[in-house]
Amino acid sequence: MxxxxxxxxxxxxxxxxxxxxxxxxxxxxxxxxxxxxxxxxxxKASLLVDRSNADIWIGHRGMHNVDFPHGIPERFRFVVAGVEGVAEVEPIRIGFGEISLPDGRFEDCVIVGVTEGTDLGRAYEVLEGQEDALQYPDGIVVDRCDDAKLVHPEIGEIREINGRRVRVMGKSEGILSFLVSPYVFMSYDQAVELSTEDPQNASYLLVRTENDSDPGQICRQIESLLPDVSAMPAGRYGRVSIHFWMTRAxxxxxxxxxxxxxxxxxxxxxxxxxxxxxxxxxxxxxxxxxxxxxxxxxxxxxxxxxxxxxxxxxxxxxxxxxxxxxxxxxxxxxxxxxxxxxxxxxxxxxxxxxxxxxxxxxxxxxxxxxxxxxx
Amino acid sequence: MTTTNPNPNTPGPVAIPVTGLGQREHANQLKSSSAPTQPALEAKAIAKSYVIGGQARPVLDGIDFHVDPGECVFLAGPSGSGKTTLLSILGLLLTSDSGQLFLKDRRVDGLNEVERTLVRRQRIGFVFQRFQLINGLTAEDNVAIPLTMDGMPMREARDRAGDLLCRMGLQDHCKALPTSMSPGQCQRVALARAVINEPELILADEPTAALDGKSGKAVMELLHQLTKEFASSTVVVTHDPRIYEYADRICEMENGRFK
Structure with a gap:
């Protein structure tokens, strides 16, 4: 009724x-x-972390945002590699730079240097240009979504970053920074060359763990061995990066x-x-x-x-x-x-x-x- | 109290062939019994006043009233004489300031709101001047409301409502909405709703006021037939002298009292 x-x-x-x-x-x-x-x-605040293919991120003590790293000695990788359950360790370098535009202007960018021969840190997928774009001398990968900011770079086009020559060899799609500045991917060595930071330092060390290992346990071991660093499972560091923007902005x-x-x-x-x-x-x-x-x-x-x-x-x-x-x-x-x-x-x-x-x-x-x- | 009996040879003047009646026998027994019967409704010294302009104005002034089982009593009188207020108190829609009210052997004047609602649902049927049908429901569903309120499954209630509407000549309007029916048809639906669960008491407030003479008579004939069929006692408030012939007794009111 x-x-x-x-x-x-x-x-x-x-x-x-x-x-x-x-x-x-x-x-x-x-x-x-x-x-x-x-x-x-x-x-987007955790995009680099989410797509890094890494299980653990190691950075400076108190690291709070993937885009704002503070260098740690790259040699720590050898200590980390000795921790039980660690399958692979690679450094990644993240820093700010200026890329030249065809009309003579410059655009701020975030340089991401990743090592060759591994997918650790390779957050991008090349959809246009050379799949092994970073193997080319001076090769960089930019994102299609940043075309307007970078004034429509063509594949093979030469630009300058921090006064050094680079060549656009590949384009990804959807790898956008939470910051206004576009990500520019290049080889780790090239990133070291372009950077004014200490070449002995890496921004982070990325770890791939063995299948049956516990990332949390490995992080604790790493921190006990290297008191000056923070080690976090990738998911947690992604949340920390998001929390940074949530609270700060x-x-x-x-x-x-x-x-x-x-x-x-x-x-x-x-x-x-x-x-x-x-x-x-x-x-x-x-x-x-x-x-x-x-x-x-x-x-x-x-x-x-x-x-x-x-x-x-x-x-x-x-x-x-x-x-x-x-x-x-x-x-x-x-x-x-x-x-x-x-x-x-x-x-x-x-x-x-x-x-x-x-x-x-x-x-x-x-x-x-x-x-x-x-x- | 001035009461008149316009039609001592009840039942009413026109017989409608209504068949399959549940409690006709019981009604006839009640009528024919010579033993004194307990009133279906009895009100003793009912008083009610309204505060108007800061002053209490009496509307009912110590009314004594009763209705015997199966009896049809008309309340007549000029506007403002207290007819509708009395009807509201008899129907437990209003509470009196003083006095006693009995439905058969149960005293009902001191009940709380929940109890009064339950008594209204189970023992009283209402017919309103403006029909008061639910516009969103079909005629059948309107009639089924009292049954479903008592817990009858919707399908069964609809079947019973449909049967009753058919017997009232509304077989073509079972699925019609009130807005698509004439006033006379609406009042017949309202009547069906009032009697469907065979209440002990039916209270009708000027049931023919919104109808033309022919429709009014038809509605009163139906009311008369159905109340006899279900052995219900009826109190009708009316101004309409054309329907006085349907009353067993007429009580005229003036200034909150019976004449």
Whole structure:
């Protein structure tokens, strides 16, 4: 009975139903896209770590962001290589530089020097040009998404970084820095040459562990052997890098505020719609109360209506979100919506819709069944 | 109290062929029994006043009233005489300031809201002046509401509602929404809703006021037939002298009292 009353009366007033649905859909799309943009952006902060193929990152003590390293002696690699469970160790060098542009200007860039003969630290995949681009003398790899910043470098084109000649030999796609400056990949030796830092230092040591080993345990061993370094499993260092930007730049607060705004709009619209529906039907509710429907059953009907609006709205909102994500997400402006965000958003908005039923309930509680005789 | 009996040879003037009646026998027994019967409804010294402009204004002034089982009593009188307020108190929609109210042997004037709601649901049927149907529900579903409130499965309730509507000549309107029906049809649906769970007491507030003469009579004939069929007692508030013939007794009110 309650279900029949709830959905029939809800569907009967299509205008108000649509208004309520728009509120829920708006909330779902806004929260998911805001969250997706946030994850898409913040995940760039750990992109080098996530795609490094390394299990452990070793850097200066207290390392907090992959893009801001402080050098550690490269010779530590030999100590690390002796730790049980370590299969491979390679240094990586990350530093800032200036790349020349054809029109005489310069663009800041982040130089990433990786060793040859291994995939440790090779976060890129060459999609255009030579696959072994870094084997070429002066060869560098840049990203297609940074074409505009680098004024459309062609494969084979010669540029200068920090006054030294380099040649664009390959292009990747989607390896974008959280910083404004583009990543430029080159061989480790070339990076040492271009850098003004101590050539004996590496930015990090990247470790590949043996299959059955425990990265956490290895990290502890490394730190006990080398007290001046920090060693972290790659996943953890990725999170540390993300946390750096979250806390230092206040990104979490700004994106979170926008998402909250979306939820608030949804809450108000659903609450207002249900309230308007109740106001329109006061005499019907009074009649139901007069003929024996209890206050609790009325609340149940309102709750069912809210749940129905929420379910339909969330389903439509999710479909729209997926369509928008598929059509709008680019490597530059990435929308990454993890499953947990979809689920969390759905549950949260459902709960908010149920909460919104409280507003009309306050009105329904005051309905005097006697008014059925006065209508 | 001035009471008149416009039609001592009850039942009412026009017999509608209604078949398959559940409690007709019981009703006839009640009617024919010479032993004193307990009233279906009894109100003693009911008083009610409203505060208007800071001053208490009495609307009902110590009303004594009863309805016998199966009896149809009309409450008549000018506007403001307290008819609808009395009906509301009898239907447990309002509480009186003082006095006692009994439904058969149960005293109901001191019940709390939850208990009053339950009594209304189980023992009282209402017919309203403006029908008060739920616009989003079909005629069948409107009629089924009291049954489903009592826990009957929706399908069974619909079947019973459909049967009753068919017997009331609304077989073509079972699936119709109230907005697509005439006032007379709507009131018949409302009537069906009031009697579907065979309540002991039916309270009707000017059931013919929104209807033309012909529809009004048809509705009253149905009400008369159905209340006799289900052995329900009926209290009807009305201004409409055209339907007085359906009353077993007419009580006229003036200034919160019976004349």
């Amino acid at each position: 309650r279900w029949n009353l709830a959905y029939r009366t809800l569907l009967h007033d299509r205008g108000k139903l649509i208004a309520g649905l728009v509120g829920v859909i708006f909330s779902v799309v806004l929260v998911n896209l805001q969250g997706g943009l946030f994850f898409g952006l913040i995940n 206040g990104l979490g607060v700004s994106f979170g505020a926008a998402a909250m705004l979306g939820l608030l709009v949804g809450l108000v619209m659903v609450g207002q719609t249900l309230y308007a529906m109740v106001l329109d039907r006061i005499s019907e509710y009074a009649t139901l109360r007069a003929i024996g429907l209890s206050e609790r059953e009325l609340l149940c009907i309102l709750g069912l209506q809210s749940a129905l609006v929420a379910t339909i709205g969330i389903a439509i909102g999710m479909v729209i979100t997926v369509i928008l994500k598929t059509s709008l997400s680019t490597p530059r402006v990435t929308i990454e919506i993890p499953l947990m965000l979809y689920v969390g958003c759905g549950v949260l908005i459902f709960a908010i819709c149920l909460f919104a039923a409280g507003l009309p309930y306050l009105r329904v509680r005051r309905i005097d069944p006697h008014t059925a005789l006065q209508s």
